[in-house]
Amino acid sequence: MRDQFGRSIEYLRISITDRCNFRCIYCMPERGITWLPKPDILSYEEITEIVRQLAPLGLRRLRITGGEPTVRPELPTLIRALRAVDGIEDIALSTNGVKLPQMAEALRAAGLDRVNMSSDSLRPERIAAIARRDLSFDPAIAATAATAAGLDPVKINVVVIRGANDDEVEDFAALTIAQPWHVRFIELMPVGDLAGTEFARVVPSEEVLARVAARFGALEEAAGPARGNGPARYQRIPGARGTIGVITPLTHTYCDSCNRVRLTADGRLRTCLYGDHEVKLRDALRAGEPLRPLFERALAEKPREHELLKLKVGGLKALSEVGG
Ligand code: SAM
Secondary structure, eight states, X not given: OBOTTOOBOOEEEEEOOSOOSOOOTTTSOSSOOOOXXXXXXXXXXXXXXXXXXXXXXXXXEXXXXXXXXXXXXXXXXXXXXXXXXXXOOEEEEEEOSTTHHHHHHHXXXXXXXXXXXXXXXXXXXXXXXXXXXXXXXXXXXHHHHXXXXXXXXXXXXXXXXXXTTGGGHHHHHHHHHHSOXXXXXXXOOOOTTOTTOOGGGBOOHHHHHHHHHHHHOSOEXXXXXXXXXXXXXXXXXXTOSSEEEEEOTTTOOOGGGOOEEXXXXXXXXXXXXSSOOEEEOHHHHHTTOXXXXXXXXXXXXXXXXXXXXXXXXXXXXOHHHHOO
């Protein structure tokens, strides 16, 4: 499956719900959210059918995301069904990790390969302030549960926000010394009409890496985990088991190597995280029509690069809406 610029598209990010047990300051408004009505949301059977139709066109890797995917009931049932689709080689999950201690084993047993945990602080009171929910959550316990269940690699994604958690960069980096975890620092993206996403709060990745090097010494280049799909660049504290990476949507773009499309919870195939390039699959699917012409149209329209930097703050959709 190639798009109009010859990029091979083999990676689908599937948002299975718009709901979340967090209300992160940079992702969702605190209240007044209108949730998608249940009938609009794709069933697990419908999601699986879309994957079944895309796999013969070259789809190989999936990521389940949201919203918070673990709040949708029976997630292992979906993983099991996707695992059974011919051609699918890799299934990953993005989660805030709150439910990982209870769910990691069942998810692994259902066929989940690996997990990305989003965690912006190691201090419970700060997690509660950024997530605006106090669930007395310990990210290190959740990541340990994922590793113990055999999920591999375990990546920990940290959105660095000036004045909110940028003083914890070194603490997150230190986790990689004894644990085989891959900590990735993400530049805050000014998406949605949300307070807390101002450009002034973005911490450029160069600054993050300089802080880590100042504490731990010069970092070594590292290959990064096998089966990485994405845009992170990896480095290692000398002798550490895990790695450190940065994801730099603001200071560098990686549109040239973009290998992904996204499926929203209500069945829209989006070919770029930013902007409004999408085709609606749900009604065609429910009418029993073939989806291939719609996939082809979507890929023909996939833009060469995103326009994040050209848009004003507030002009973009929050990730909770489009599936992060
Ligand atoms: N709930 C799941 C999770 O926590 O990973 C999946 C969805 S969440 C929207 C996916 C990722 O998007 C998280 O790592 C989150 O921190 C990130 N994210 C959301 N809004 C962002 C923003 N404005 N800038 C940077 N990252 C953002």
